[in-house]
Amino acid sequence: MPEGDAVWRTARRLHQGLAGVALEGSDLRVPAHATADLSGRRTLEVVPRGKHLLHRVEGDITVHSHLRMEGSWRVHPVGRRHALGRRHTVRALLWTPQRVAVGDSLGMLELVRTSEEHRVVGHLGPDLLDPAYDADTALANVRADPGRTITEACLDQRNVAGMGTIFTAEPLFLLRINPWTPVGDLAEEQVVELLATARRLLVLSCRTGRTTITGRGDVNDDDAWVHGRMGLPCKRCGTTIRLAPIGQQPQQRVMFSCPTCQGGLAPTDDGRPQSPLGHGRRPTY
Template identity: 85%
Template sequence: MPEGDAVWRTARRLHQGLAGDRLEGSDVRVPAHATADLSGRRTIEVVPRGKHLLHRLEGDLTVHSHLRMEGSWRVHPVGRRHALGARHTVRALLWTSARVAVGDSLGMLDLVRTSEEHRVVGHLGPDLLDPGYDVQVALANVLADPERTITEACLDQRNVAGMGTIFTAEPLFVLGLHPWAPVGEVGADRVEEMLSTARRMLVLSCRTGRTTITGRADVTADDAWVHGRVGLPCKRCGTPVRLAPIGRQPQERVMFYCPTCQGGLAPTDDGARQTPLGHARRRYE
């Protein structure tokens, strides 16, 4: 699922392509809004909210979407509208006289009154990429359940919005924190440091225009400490990076970590040899 930085870049792309222009037409391909006509409305702005996108139009109307695993929004010259719209996975087309925005494979798409956006994003905690991010509220949310693992607490978008497995695994490694450690054992100071580190990494990724941990322009394929590096040597100690499930269904995830740098094997890790992702004998997808 795209994380906060990818959603931020998507919102920026849509805003730059459509803001200030009137829509000449729309094609919303979800049953609840199939008859909606957005033509004549001017795009005011497109903004991210955690992993959600809010495309605000004149007349107190917002196109709300969530990319989930496979979704995307792209902006193309309007002349390509018919060809692009022929894809069976397209869920929305919004076009001006010059450009067309194509929402493909969207996990969520609906229309809400802008004044009632709280109905779709009001449950979210403080957004790490919001200029008005409130660290004290986010911290209090994460600390509210001291028995919960630090990973689960940070991935819960009701606590703090924008973090996914990448921007949870990487700060945990950088700070030497065990992903399965209960929040109460981690402590308030370290939790705050974790959130601040995640925020810096997300902001860096937004500035560079790609998901990055180091920010180095010469690093692309392996620009991570642990995420995606199962079976490969830790860049600090050489121990093979591991992957293990965390959380309970339906919120179960998998987390990358170094058992040497981060306090030992996970309680859900049997210690068996794991091969790098992409190899035929990989243990996890």
């Protein structure tokens, strides 16, 4: 699922492509809004809120979308509107005389009143990419349930918005914290540093335009320390990176970690050999 940085970049693309210009037309391919017509309404701004996108137009209207696993928004020259619109996965088209924004495979799409956006994003915790990010509230939220694993607490968007498995796994590795550690077993300073590290990495990704964690510039190098590297050697100690489920269904996720750098195997990991995922790039040292 796209994380806070990817949603931030998507919002920026949409804002740069459409803001300040009146829409010439719209096509929202969801039953509840299939007859909605946004033509003539000027795009005021497109902003991210955690993993949600809020496209605000004149008239107290917000196009609220969530990418979920496969969704995307792309901006193209308006001349491609008809060709792109024929794709069966397209859920939204918003166009001006110059450009068309195409929402493909969106996990959720709806119209809400801008003045009532709190109904759809009010449950979210502080957004790590918000310039007004409230670190104290995020810290209190994450530490509220001492028996919960630190991973589950960070992935819960009600606690802090914008962290997914990548920007949870990588800071945990950098700080040598086991992902299955109960929140109550960590000092307050450790949680403070964890959230600050996640925020720093998200901001870096927004600035560079790519989800880079290691900071290496070699095009043959993969960008993560542990995420996606099951079965490959740890870049810090050489131990094989492991993958294990964490949490309970339906919120269960998978987490990558180094058993040496991060204090042991997951409780459900029997230690059997794990093969690398797919046929991706291999790290160079």
